[in-house]
Amino acid sequence: xxxxxxxxxxxxxxxxxxxxxxxxxxxxxxxxxxxxxxxxxxxxxxxxxxxxxxxxxxxxxxxxxxxxxxxxxxxxxxxxxxxxxxxxxxxxxxxxxxxxxxxxxxxxxxxxxxxxxxxxxxxxxxxxxxxxxxxxxxxxxxxxxxxxxxxxxxxxxxxxxxxxxxxxxxxxxxxxxxxxxxxxxxxxxxxxxxxxxxxxxxxxxxxxxxxxxxxxxxxxxxxxxxxxxxxxxxxxxxxxxxxxxxxxxxxxxxxxxxxxxxxxxxxxxxxxxxxxxxxxxxxxxxxxxxxxxxxxxxxxxxxxxxxxxxxxxxxxxxxxxxxxxxxxxxxxxxxxxxxxxxxxxxxxxxxxxxxxxxxxxxxxxxxxxxxxxxxxxxxxxxxxxxxxxxxxxxxxxxxxxxxxxxxxxxxxxxxxxxxxxxxxxxxxxxxxxxxxxxxxxxxxxxxxxxxxxxxxxxxxxxxxxxxxxxxxxxxxxxxxxxxxxxxxxxxxxxxxxxxxxxxxxxxxxxxxxxxxxxxxxxxxxxxxxxxxxxxxxxxxxxxx
Amino acid sequence: xxxxxxxxxxxxxxxxxxxxxxxxxxxxxxxxxxxxxxxxxxxxxxxxxxxxxxxxxxxxxxxxxxxxxxxxxxxxxxxxxxxxxxxxxxxxxxxxxxxxxxxxxxxxxxxxxxxxxxxxxxxxxxxxxxxxxxxxxxxxxxxxxxxxxxxxxxxxxxxxxxxxxxxxxxxxxxxxxxxxxxxxxxxxxxxxxxxxxxxxxxxxxxxxxxxxxxxxxxxxxxxxxxxxxxxxxxxxxxxxxxxxxxxxxxxxxxxxxxxxxxxxxxxxxxxxxxxxxxxxxxxxxxxxxxxxxxxxxxxxxx
Numbered sequence: 015x016x017x018x019x020x021x022x023x024x025x026x027x028x029x030x031x032x033x034x035x036x037x038x039x040x041x042x043x044x045x046x047x048x049x050x051x052x053x054x055x056x057x058x059x060x061x062x063x064x065x066x067x068x069x070x071x072x073x074x075x076x077x078x079x080x081x082x083x084x085x086x087x088x089x090x091x092x093x094x095x096x097x098x099x100x101x102x103x104x105x106x107x108x109x110x111x112x113x114x115x116x117x118x119x120x121x122x123x124x125x126x127x128x129x130x131x132x133x134x135x136x137x138x139x140x141x142x143x144x145x146x147x148x149x150x151x152x153x154x155x156x157x158x159x160x161x162x163x164x165x166x167x168x169x170x171x172x173x174x175x176x177x178x179x180x181x182x183x184x185x186x187x188x189x190x191x192x193x194x195x196x197x198x199x200x201x202x203x204x205x206x207x208x209x210x211x212x213x214x215x216x217x218x219x220x221x222x223x224x225x226x227x228x229x230x231x232x233x234x235x236x237x238x239x240x241x242x243x244x245x246x247x248x249x250x251x252x253x254x255x256x257x258x259x260x261x262x263x264x265x266x267x268x269x270x271x272x273x274x275x276x277x278x279x280x281x282x283x284x285x286x287x288x289x290x291x292x293x294x295x296x297x298x299x300x301x302x303x304x305x306x307x308x309x310x311x312x313x314x315x316x317x318x319x320x321x322x323x324x325x326x327x328x329x330x331x332x333x334x335x336x337x338x339x340x341x342x343x344x345x346x347x348x349x350x351x352x353x354x355x356x357x358x359x360x361x362x363x364x365x366x367x368x369x370x371x372x373x374x375x376x377x378x379x380x381x382x383x384x385x386x387x388x389x390x391x392x393x394x395x396x397x398x399x400x401x402x403x404x405x406x407x408x409x410x411x412x413x414x415x416x417x418x419x420x421x422x423x424x425x426x427x428x429x430x431x432x433x434x435x436x437x438x439x440x441x442x443x444x445x446x447x448x449x450x451x452x453x454x455x456x457x458x459x460x461x462x463x464x465x466x467x468x469x470x471x472x473x474x475x476x477x478x479x480x481x482x483x484x485x486x487x488x489x490x491x492x493x494x495x496x497x498x499x500x501x502x503x504x505x506x507x508x509x510x511x512x513x514x515x516x517x518x519x520x521x522x523x524x525x526x527x528x529x530x531x532x533x534x535x536x537x538x539x540x541x542x543x544x545x546x547x548x549x550x551x552x553x554x555x556x557x558x
Numbered sequence: 559x560x561x562x563x564x565x566x567x568x569x570x571x572x573x574x575x576x577x578x579x580x581x582x583x584x585x586x587x588x589x590x591x592x593x594x595x596x597x598x599x600x601x602x603x604x605x606x607x608x609x610x611x612x613x614x615x616x617x618x619x620x621x622x623x624x625x626x627x628x629x630x631x632x633x634x635x636x637x638x639x640x641x642x643x644x645x646x647x648x649x650x651x652x653x654x655x656x657x658x659x660x661x662x663x664x665x666x667x668x669x670x671x672x673x674x675x676x677x678x679x680x681x682x683x684x685x686x687x688x689x690x691x692x693x694x695x696x697x698x699x700x701x702x703x704x705x706x707x708x709x710x711x712x713x714x715x716x717x718x719x720x721x722x723x724x725x726x727x728x729x730x731x732x733x734x735x736x737x738x739x740x741x742x743x744x745x746x747x748x749x750x751x752x753x754x755x756x757x758x759x760x761x762x763x764x765x766x767x768x769x770x771x772x773x774x775x776x777x778x779x780x781x782x783x784x785x786x787x788x789x790x791x792x793x794x795x796x797x798x799x800x801x802x803x804x805x806x807x808x809x810x811x812x813x814x815x816x817x818x819x820x821x822x823x824x825x826x827x828x829x830x831x832x833x834x835x836x837x838x839x840x841x842x843x844x845x846x847x848x849x850x851x852x853x854x855x856x857x858x859x860x
Contacts, residue, residue: 060596060822062642069597073641145609147597162605174608228642244643244651246720246810270720273814274805276707277717281808286716407595409821440823441590447601458599472600480600 050557051266052538054289054550055278058245058271062228065214066139066146071291074211075549076269079250080122080233082258083214084113084132085205089543089551092368092464094206097258098127098215098234100191102208107501108200115191119257121217122238129193131234133185135216137161138224141180148212150479151462154204156184156196202503203467206370210462236262236553246271260553267552279534283307288536288557289550295411298355298532307534315359316531316548317368317461322404322419322454322524323446323482330399331454337521338380339392340402340454343426345383349418350527357532361525364469364517368546371466371507373514380518381525385426392427401430403453407442408435412456419526446482457482457523464546466510470494474522485522559851562859563844570840574833575628581832582624585825592616592823596640610640614826627829637826645830648815653834655722656811659803660796662724662731664789667739672785675746676778682751690747694740706733706806717808727809734803738792742785749781756780782853790846794839798831 059073068077084099096102100114119127138144140152142162152158160179184196197204207213215234220227230239236258237250247270252262270287272278275294281287283306297303303311322340325331346360359367363376379387392398404420406412413433420431434453436442446455459480461468472478475494476486490513497509531548538558543551593607610616615623630637636645678687697705709715709729718726753759754777762772801813812831819827851857 058641058818060641069600142605143609145606145613147603147606149605150603164604174605225642243720245648245815246651270808271810272717272808273818274808277710277806277808280710280715281717284714284716286719436590438588438590438595438821438823440592440595441588443594443601444590447594460598479603482601 049265051264051268052288052536052555052557053247053268053270053286055272055275055282055287055291056248056269061147062225063231064146064216064220064224064228065211066135066148066151067228068211069147071549076248076250077211077214077233078235078549079237079267079552080231080235080239081211081214082233082235082256082260083209083211084115085209086258086260087209087464087546089545089554092370092546094209095259097209097260099208102205104202106200108202108204109197111195111197111204112188113193113195116257117191119234120255121234122232122253123217123219125217125219126190127215127217127234128190129187130190131215131217132213133187133193134218134221135214136185137181138216138221139212140182142174142177144224148210151207151210151212152182154197154199154201155182156198157182158184158198200499200501202501202506203465203498206465207463212462236260237267240266262553263556264552279303282534282536285536285538288538290534291531291548291550293532293534298357300355303532303534310535310537310539310542312531312533312542312544313357314531314533314544314548315367316529317366317464317546318529319361319366319459320358320526320529321457321459322526323451323457324454324485324521324523325449325451326483326485326522327449328399328452330395330397333395333397334519334521335391335395336398337524338518339388339395339427340423341377341380341521341524342382342384342388342391343423344419344524344526345422346381346527347383349415349422353415353418354527357530358527359530360527364474364514364523364525365466366461366469366528369461369464369466369469371510373511376511376514377518377525380521383422388426389428392429399429399453401432401453402427403432403434405434405436405442405445405451405453405455407437407439407456409438416456449484454524455482461547466507466514467497470510470513471498474517483523485520487516487520487522490516490520490522559848559859563848566840566844566847570837573840574836577836578628578829578833579624582627582825582829583620585820585823585828586616586620586623588823592825593640596822614640627826631830631833636830639824639827640822645826648827649812649830649834652810652812652815653797655809656800656804656813657797658722658724659727659731659734659800659809659811660793662727663735663738663796663800664793666732667735667742667792668789671739671742672746672778672782674743675785676750676773678743679747679750679754679781680773687747690743694743697736697740702733702737702800703802703806705736706730706803709733710806715807720810722809722811730803730807730809734796734800735792738788742788745785745788746781749784750777753777753781779853783850786849786853787846790842790849794835794842797838797842798835 057072060070061067061073063073063076065077065081068074082097085094086097088095098115098119100116102111102113104111115129121127136152139146140149140158140161161177161182163174163177186194188194217232219232236253236256238253240249240251242248247268249268251266278290279293279297282290293303324337330336350356350358350360362381365372402423404416406416416433420433424431445451459473471494472480474481474485476491493513497506497513500506500509533544535542540556540558541554543554545551593610594602596602615626639645674690678690681687759777762776798812801817804811804813816831851859
């Protein structure tokens with residue numbers, strides 16, 4: 015994100031401009047700037063409200079309000095800042111980390127936040143019988159293998175064997191505010207990773223009844239729960255004993271469930287609610303939202319990008335030349351302009367621009383549209399697929415761009431290309447993960463933490479969890495391993511960039527475009543900052 | 559009549575079991591793992607998929623799963639959603655809201671529809687008759703989502719607040735009932751026109767009854783049978799939630815819950831809602847049938 019100032023969100027909007035523009039809003043009673051409340055559009059969480067169980071935005075935004083982990087990502091540039099941790103230091107070049115917590119922090123029920131809370135939470139999350147979605151984030155802690163087990167027949171009736179232990183060797187409580195983490199190998203990225211919500215602590219009360227906790231969580235964050243009407247709205251209120259630097263300036267926040275984004279857009283417009291993170295597609299066309307919200311909108315790249323996953327195990331698709339040719343046959347710029355109304359940014363590399371270590375143009379000519387070269391390259395390949403296809407899930411609006419990409423490829427290469435819809439995302443993902451795809455398939459990635467490593471290891475390393483195309487290259491893996499084990503952060507970043515530089519020749523996946531997010535808010539909200547994850551920064555927002 | 563009602567209620571049991579069983583199979587019969595799509599664009603870790611599969615008993619054969627579900631249902635336990643909420647709580651939250659909306663819609667249909675139908679039926683060929691004819695045609699032709707979205711956009715209407723007070727439900731209810739309202743108007747009109755020529759109406763007029771009594775008691779009561787059938791079925795249908803209207807006005811009722819549950823493969827919610835809807839339909843149908851006897855004394859139940 016560093017240096018990408020043009021994307022910073024305008025702050026300090028004046029209410030006068032909005033009133034002049036004829037926006038209607040309830041005349042709010044005069045309130046001190048440290049009080050007040052607002053309502054934001056929300057989606058029902060899909061998992062229990064436990065940090066390690068939540069990976070989607072609806073639950074994530076509430077988890078972020080209720081819990082604070084060791085570190086935070088700064089809202090404007092995603093730099094790591096100490097939050098609950100006083101210091102995270104390593105004396106041996108990145109294998110053993112000593113975490114010192116700030117003292118005086120409390121849970122919402124009044125009990126102190128201790129080192130044990132972190133160690134217990136992490137052990138719970140990593141232990142596979144607990145089935146936490148984010149359990150794999152603890153994979154680089156020593157002893158992770160002891161607390162995990164693999165089901166012998168995957169989804170089948172056989173149960174996975176009980177792991178050997180339920181605690182990782184690498185976690186050790188030193189005293190109330192200090193704990194020690196031993197990794198299985200050196201990694202200087204670790205302090206950056208722990209800002210992700212999977213690493214947040216859990217209070218002792220959680221372990222007495224995890225099921226009940228998920229419906230009424232007790233956190234250590236800037237806000238505490240203040241009632242949850244299921245499928246309708248969730249309310250949080252400021253936790254006045256919160257010790258962090260990001261003390262909120264508003265008192266109450268209501269997250270209201272909307273099933274239809276057009277309904278919530280209208281409600282922001284008439285002042286019923288105050289914030290919509292992503293506006294409906296229909297309002298992007300012709301910049302309608304800018305006319306509706308002249309000074310209360312933002313258009314900002316987010317840390318997510320789209321790719322085409324390649325079935326590298328199939329003959330034809332296993333040839334990098336074919337993959338390069340297909341990539342060169344896609345006119346990204348034209349599709350972004352015609353289909354997405356310029357709300358996507360054509361990609362020329364494998365890393366999102368919001369990441370530390372992002373380098374522009376790392377894909378080079380292979381991500382630049384050139385029909386003639388693409389055709390020549392395709393024809394020079396010995397085995398090539400007779401027909402191309404792009405699989406996608408039909409329950410989201412992918413059809414227009416998939417058809418456009420196919421059309422672009424077909425025109426350039428002279429090979430038939432068809433879009434292949436599957437009814438639901440679940441069915442689509444099942445086919446992808448079980449390697450049943452017979453052609454290309456759409457893929458997306460959203461950063462967990464803002465670093466180039468998060469775009470290489472989980473996506474492209476041999477056997478990685480989200481390596482949909484089963485891409486594998488020994489030299490690339492070795493380079494990643496070298497980077498993972500490098501103690502110096504700058505040197506490691508350089509090595510990751512070197513690894514990315516190997517990718518154009520290998521073309522493991524085809525980069526398409528980076529996402530952007532169009533946000534609107536009501537005249538009531540002031541000092542709106544959208545962080546690099548696309549969420550409203552609850553610490554700085556004020557209401558009129 | 560008591561025996562008749564009892565027999566109908568007993569018939570409801572096989573209907574109830576049959577429908578829920580079918581829905582259960584259809585929902586679980588969908589291809590793909592219900593948990594595979596729950597981790598965004600990432601692959602779900604196998605530990606999570608295994609945990610959920612075991613927790614929701616999806617390794618058991620389908621008939622066994624269904625029996626377990628029925629067993630829990632008998633004790634009033636609807637089960638849990640994938641995000642750990644009690645399905646019973648969700649239903650208790652959503653049903654009253656959908657019911658309120660349905661009542662508003664049906665009341666609007668009955669009041670406006672029957673009044674307009676009677677007036678036009680009595681004054682066939684008048685300007686009013688033609689005006690109502692055209693407007694009902696428009697209402698029948700234009701889908702609800704068009705009326706709803708246009709109404710929201712044109713009048714800057716706010717969504718219904720979470721508590722869904724009656725006053726805020728009037729406009730969504732009118733929009734929801736608009737199509738049926740038109741049908742009821744036409745239905746009432748046709749019946750009035752036809753029954754006006756009936757012998758018993760001529761008798762009533764001939765024996766010197768006040769015109770108001772002829773219309774209000776003799777004519778209307780006999781013309782109501784098809785209208786009541788329609789209203790009853792409509793009430794049943796609307797209790798199942800109005801996905802479109804609820805979406806447009808963000809009313810947190812059954813429709814939205816059902817739609818979301820189907821999209822997320824939350825079969826526990828889908829089957830529970832269907833189970834309740836089947837009951838609602840059966841009861842409403844029974845009530846409508848019993849009402850026939852009140853409206854037309856010639857109808858007797860054995």
